[in-house]
Amino acid sequence: MKNEERQKVIDLTIDKVSFQLQEVHDFSWLKEIGEVFCVFDQQDSGNIGFGLAKNNQKFFVKYAGAKPIDYFGNPEDAIDRLLKAIPVYEQLKHPYLTQMIDHFYINNGYAVIFEWFEGECLHSHWSFGGKEKYINPHSPFYRFKHLDINKRLNVLNMIYSFHVFVEAKGFVAVDFYDGSILYDFKDNRMKICDIDFYRKSPIINEIGKDYWGAVRSKAPEEFILGEPIDSKTNVFTMGAMAFGLVGGEMDHSFSKWEAGEKLYEVAIRATEKNRDDRYSTLKEFYEAWQKALN
Incomplete structure (x- = not known):
């Protein structure tokens, strides 16, 4: 979706990292996982990604339920797709695949935590x-x-x-x-x-x-x-x-x-x-x- 076609852009900041959504969303629950050091907010899948660090460990969190700037579908559809992905990661666990650690409902959305990979x-x-x-x-x-x-x-x-x-x-x-x-x-x-x-x-x-x-x-x-x-x-x-x-x-x-x-x-x-x-x-x-x- 081109910039000029976007209906609304909201600027948000977590732990000094700025990103954009189409509407305000509560991400305070991320503090339990770690400190945000990067955000991937330009996905057209309906997901938003966060890089987090805590106690010398890094994690990647994929979340569905918000409205990313390049997503014009329904957040509920993005949640449904992410839910369907859980058994895929469970059954295809492999040394060459990023490893899923946890997944849960949170704040009207769904979150999946992966090990961070420095790639x-x-x-x-x-x-x-x-x-x-x-x-x-x-x-x-x-x-x-x-x-x-x-x-x-x-x-x-x-x-x-x-x-x-x-x-x-x-x-x-x-x-x-x-x-x-x-x-x-x-x-x-x-x-x-x-x-x-x-x-x-x-x-x-x-x-x-x-x-x-x-x-x-x-x-x-x-x-x-x-x-x-x-x-x-x-x-x-x-x-x-x-x-x-x-x-x-x-x-x-x-x-x-x-x-x-x-x-x-x-x-x-x-x-x-x-x-x-x-x-x-x-x-x-x-x-x-x-x-x-x-």
Whole structure:
């Protein structure tokens, strides 16, 4: 939603950190968890995020129930979506996923507490929007793209390993894109975050062209109402992720690819428009990727 379309903006401050909402909301309960050191208030999901510190520990709190400036839906819908995400985090607990610590109703909303991870989001649209993401040397995405190819391939390997686990658990990844990746440049570590929309298979596209996800990583069926969203869909997303991190993103030409011909052939097959031409499962895709890698 563009700035000029926003109906109302309220400035709020907690522990010397300022942020904006569409209306005043009581966050006094955060004091029990810790001191706020950062706020993520520009999400279109209906959630607002807080970084908190207490006794040399840091936490990330995701809260639904307020009205963030870029959200024009109903807060109750955001609460419902966050509630549905709880069993997802419980069942998909994994070393490469940010760890959920607690969750509870509070102050007409719902809060989920995660362990804090000292990483930077590869799609930091609140700091590096539009072209800045790709050309600003301070942008996490720009810095990641300029890392050694082996470090980037290692991140892809972790992403694929996690999603093979997701598939084995009977889940389908929904709304996974570079904004779901946190990277620690100091220690070269990666965590996946924000898997709120992952669902138990089988599922279909019940929304149409605006189905959850970023255009650059969505499969063709994620734009069509009633189409199946399944392992083949996720294979496309993983191939698209490879092009995003070691290639030309939506330009799938070999000239923009940095990781050799064999891996390119795997990524190209994964991103075939025709579902039947892709790998059938994430496990099959990952095995082909590993073989090409070695």
